[in-house]
Amino acid sequence: xxxxxxxxxxxxxxxxxxxxxxxxxxxxxxxxxxxxxxxxxxxxxxxxxxxxxxxxxxxxxxxxxxxxxxxxxxxxxxxxxxxxxxxxxxxxxxxxxxxxxxxxxxxxxxxxxxxxxxxxxxxxxxxxxxxxxxxxxxxxxxxxxxxxxxxxxxxxxxxxxxxxxxxxxxxxxxxxxxxxxxxxxxxxxxxxxxxxxxxxxxxxxxxxxxxxxxxxxxxxxxxxxxxxxxxxxxxxxxxxxxxxxxxxxxxxxxxxxxxxxxxxxxxxxxxxxxxxxxxxxxxxxxxxxxxxxxxxxxxxxxxxxxxxxxxxxxxxxxxxxxxxxxxxxxxxxxxxxxxxxxxxxxxxxxxxxxxxxxxxxxxxxxxxxxxxxxxxxxxxxxxxxxxxxxxxxxxxxxxxxxxxxxxxxxxxxxxxxxxxxxxxxxxxxxxxxxxxxxxxxxxxxxxxxxxxxx
Ligand SMILES: Nc1nc2c(c(=O)[nH]1)N[C@H]1C(S)=C(S)[C@@H](COP(=O)(O)O)O[C@H]1N2
Ligand SMILES: [Mo]
Numbered sequence: 334x335x336x337x338x339x340x341x342x343x344x345x346x347x348x349x350x351x352x353x354x355x356x357x358x359x360x361x362x363x364x365x366x367x368x369x370x371x372x373x374x375x376x377x378x379x380x381x382x383x384x385x386x387x388x389x390x391x392x393x394x395x396x397x398x399x400x401x402x403x404x405x406x407x408x409x410x411x412x413x414x415x416x417x418x419x420x421x422x423x424x425x426x427x428x429x430x431x432x433x434x435x436x437x438x439x440x441x442x443x444x445x446x447x448x449x450x451x452x453x454x455x456x457x458x459x460x461x462x463x464x465x466x467x468x469x470x471x472x473x474x475x476x477x478x479x480x481x482x483x484x485x486x487x488x489x490x491x492x493x494x495x496x497x498x499x500x501x502x503x504x505x506x507x508x509x510x511x512x513x514x515x516x517x518x519x520x521x522x523x524x525x526x527x528x529x530x531x532x533x534x535x536x537x538x539x540x541x542x543x544x545x546x547x548x549x550x551x552x553x554x555x556x557x558x559x560x561x562x563x564x565x566x567x568x569x570x571x572x573x574x575x576x577x578x579x580x581x582x583x584x585x586x587x588x589x590x591x592x593x594x595x596x597x598x599x600x601x602x603x604x605x606x607x608x609x610x611x612x613x614x615x616x617x618x619x620x621x622x623x624x625x626x627x628x629x630x631x632x633x634x635x636x637x638x639x640x641x642x643x644x645x646x647x648x649x650x651x652x653x654x655x656x657x658x659x660x661x662x663x664x665x666x667x668x669x670x671x672x673x674x675x676x677x678x679x680x681x682x683x684x685x686x687x688x689x690x691x692x693x694x695x696x697x698x699x700x701x702x703x704x705x706x707x708x709x710x711x712x713x714x715x716x717x718x719x720x721x722x723x724x725x726x727x728x729x730x731x732x733x734x735x736x737x738x739x740x741x742x743x744x745x746x747x748x749x750x751x752x753x754x755x756x757x758x759x760x761x762x763x764x765x766x767x768x769x770x771x772x773x774x775x776x777x778x779x780x781x782x783x784x785x786x787x
Pocket of ligand 1: 634635636637638643683684685686720721722727728729756757758770771772773774775776
């Protein structure tokens with residue numbers, strides 16, 4: 334950006350001092366004192382592209398996108414079947430959680446879609462969010478810090494809005510990258526952060542909506558897309574101080590900026606969406622955090638945590654392995670015993686909370702048949718599943734009575750016609766329609782049925 338006087342100055346020539354709301358007093362003294370130098374002065378912010386129209390265009394995209402990310406995110410908390418013991422580890426989340434309905438087993442692909450949308454759309458909006466924050470950055474330095482109690486309150490709410498947005502995006506992205514650097518548990522923090530962010534978001538939308546509509550009408554979007562660098566003019570100064578009072582010459586047009594932001598979003602989308610697809614397009618998911626070497630032959634699909642990584646001792650999965658089933662009666666079953674029971678085959682997805690998903694064809698024993706074996710009527714009991722892995726967040730899960738009763742809920746022994754690989758949960762693993770991947774426990778060692786309400 335150049336420092337020579339630009340068109341904007343010539344056209345408007347308004348006094349920065351007047352703009353900053355200073356009352357001229359005796360020469361050399363002003364009261365209240367003027368802003369400190371640097372970013373606290375409106376003249377510091379010179380980009381000729383900043384202004385209410387640009388902020389509103391970016392805001393409109395977020396206004397549509399963020400509610401979708403929020404609802405699919407809350408749905409994910411509901412999908413954990415939080416009313417079951419073990420699953421929900423959120424302390425005192427009570428009415429903040431989305432516990433209004435029991436999570437269904439139909440349609441089997443629902444969680445795959447909602448969580449895929451949550452993660453993929455969230456990633457896609459990152460570029461828009463950054464551009465939006467850039468467009469309003471002069472407001473961060475508005476001077477004086479508070480002109481009135483009402484304005485102080487408004488600024489505090491913006492702190493929650495920006496802080497909440499950054500917190501939600503950063504924790505979400507770190508989590509899907511399996512980069513657990515934050516010193517707290519992701520699961521409750523992302524939920525509480527979401528409510529703080531959403532409350533601030535709702536207030537912000539209510540306050541700014543009329544201004545957004547007015548600003549969007551102030552320029553034609555189409556005309557802006559046809560305007561190159563030569564025709565790019567600053568927006569007129571606005572009371573919020575988004576448009577520059579001393580604009581520099583443009584170095585990029587508005588359409589150039591929008592194309593850059595939109596392009597960055599599309600690239601993120603294009604390199605992420607593949608992890609929710611099966612078939613050749615899966616290879617396009619270059620941003621997917623998990624490696625793309627999964628296994629061999631029929632077991633060649635995404636592995637969340639490999640057996641070695643989770644401390645599974647291969648000796649425990651050998652011929653000595655027995656499944657313990659406990660209800661009113663009890664049973665010990667070797668893998669051969671399970672294979673001699675009626676086997677059923679269903680194509681069902683694994684849909685990880687981290688956004689990736691894949692549909693495979695599973696063969697195994699119905700969970701409902703195992704319930705009957707120990708004297709349980711399917712539909713009247715939930716089940717607590719434990720794996721060979723000791724401790725850790727993934728070694729156990731509860732499944733609801735309706736999940737137990739669904740005929741497609743399997744203790745899977747085979748996948749795509751072959752025995753499960755060790756990494757996919759050999760000797761046996763859970764596969765439940767429409768359940769989050771994390772509840773499809775691998776390396777199952779024990780099933781305990783408890784009457785619902787107990
Ligand atoms: N015992 C055990 N089961 C587990 C896990 C685990 O770490 N340990 N990971 C879970 C998660 S988070 C997912 S998404 C699925 C992934 O299954 P896959 O690795 O066979 O694709 O397994 C689930 N079952
Ligand atoms: Mo997962």
